[in-house]
Amino acid sequence: MNSQRTAVLKATHINKYFTEPVRFQVLKDISFEVQKGEFLSIIGKSGCGKSTLLYILSTMDTSYEGTLEVNGQPLTGRSQDQLAAFRNEHLGFVFQFHFLLPEFSVLQNVMLPGLKLGKFPAREVEERAYQKLRLVDMHEHALKPSSKLSGGQQQRVAIARALINEPTIIMGDEPTGNLDKANSEMVFDIFREISRTNGQTIITVTHDPDFAAGGDRIMEMSDGKIISHGYEAKI
């Protein structure tokens, strides 16, 4: 049913080990693809390696075996600074604990990655930031210091920040983990909306079955392995 069957993310034979306190394998031969515009949820028991996988996919963690390709570009083995620039342009990230810069206003928080990208002049970045804030219904708080917001509000601002550079992929690590039902639904609606209308890809780790069920596909992990890619269930 999806007309454009192009993989925007391709992970092949990813293995990851932790050496502290003892050497053990967290991820075992992980291989999967994510299509453009797909809304993918990753589920699994606590401690099975979901966050670890997500940090590798986000290019922040570079100590793994295997290869990672995003947007057709091989990312394995690139330098930290190259990866930072890549993240800036192509990846948006929403953390579980709505990490915002507390000294800066809501608007500044959203603008910073845009200013860093430098694709548009500051005036236009500001306009875009307002537009993203409106999308998450936070535009009225634009000039507030970000430390003066509630948890749900901060999470919505973090989503606006993740969207500012129109990234190919938006990743979330339990983006609704700290939110009540109403706020969770709101975040879900935003994700659903941008995946459908903008063709942006969503990859989220979640424990919320409703959230996962609303997406296009659910990938299940157990003990460092993918036990279900979720294609079967969808059919």
Added chain:
Amino acid sequence: MNLKIAYNIAQTHLLTKKKQTMVAMLGVTFGIAMFIVMISFMQGVNQFLEDSALDASPHVRIYKQITSDRPSIIQTINPDGFNVVHHQKPKQELARIKNGLVIARHIEQQPEVLGVSPQVSTQVFFNVGSVPVPGTLAGVDVQREEKLYRLSKRMKSGTIEDLQSNSNGVILGRLLARKLNLKVGDKVNVTSSTGGTALLRVVGVFSFGIQTVDDARGYVNQAKVQELIQKDANYITDLHIKMKDPMQAIPFGQQLARQYDYKVEDWATANQAILAGEKIRGVMTFVVSFTLLVVAGFGIYNIMNMNVMNKIKDIAILKATGFGGKDVIAIFMIQSIIIGFLGAVLGVMIGFSLSYLLSITPFNAGDFLAIDTFPVKFDLKYYVMGVLFGVITTLLAGYFPSKRAAKIDPVEILRG
């Protein structure tokens, strides 16, 4: 550009931690202010001592050295033999410079020379009652001496013209006059080492502001000294030379030493004690200033380190959202530079104010030095050096914490 964002972030960080910023800044300010005050004062002392030494002494002095370190006759005849000569005495010779006046005229014609003053100087006793007070009489040509030492400016009473018009006149050093209890118009009896005596009339009192001179010297007409020691009118013992540029004295002196068979001494050699003192003060100034700046540097280092630790989450977020290591370094280096620069500017202002206050503070050095306030040298160079030092210290102190910040692994922090 990226530097602009880095600057904005740095500024926000500094402004949200005003107190910390101030403490780091004041460390630099204090270091630089003290550096400027120290160096201005020390160099002021150096300059003052050098000036007063140069003022009162010739740049080059030519005189005949009477020594006993000549080879004995037997040594010249039998150089390879085992010769022992005990306690050799100096030859009977005069301290005169032959053709002194001709040489003086010749040297005077050199373009780099300001003036030459031929002198006859001799040790004398001034007799006050039954107490002989030792001193030196310098027989001078007053006009030439004036040209070299601006004697008229140093007269406490009487004038130099009085000496010219009075063949028995003497101008005494201020401390000598006080010791002898003599005032202008009084008479004093002097005895030379060769036994001659003369009755002199005090026509003036001078002060160079240097104890060793003011305490011992008297100026008389050349003919009077020549008469006192029973020598002819061509008898000259010293040639004092002033150069247009004091620094020229050393090569010029070497040239003269090659030309004439007399002892030639330049001011730098004659004032080695002062120059050595200058060196010691110079080293001291730099050691103390350096220490102050290092302390300030450690202050900044600590505060920047703390800053990085406090901002570790922010750094992780910035990196996660696409800021590179260079951006992070820039953010923290800019903070250091701002702290260093503002601290330095404030330090320069405070340093200048303190130096100025010191330079108008009364200082009584007694008879030893002619000085009313602390000597302070104002030189733009020191201020530029202070700012440079300050900025360099902060750059160094900021670099290592920034480098650390750049190395932070965002995954470790974001994992929570």
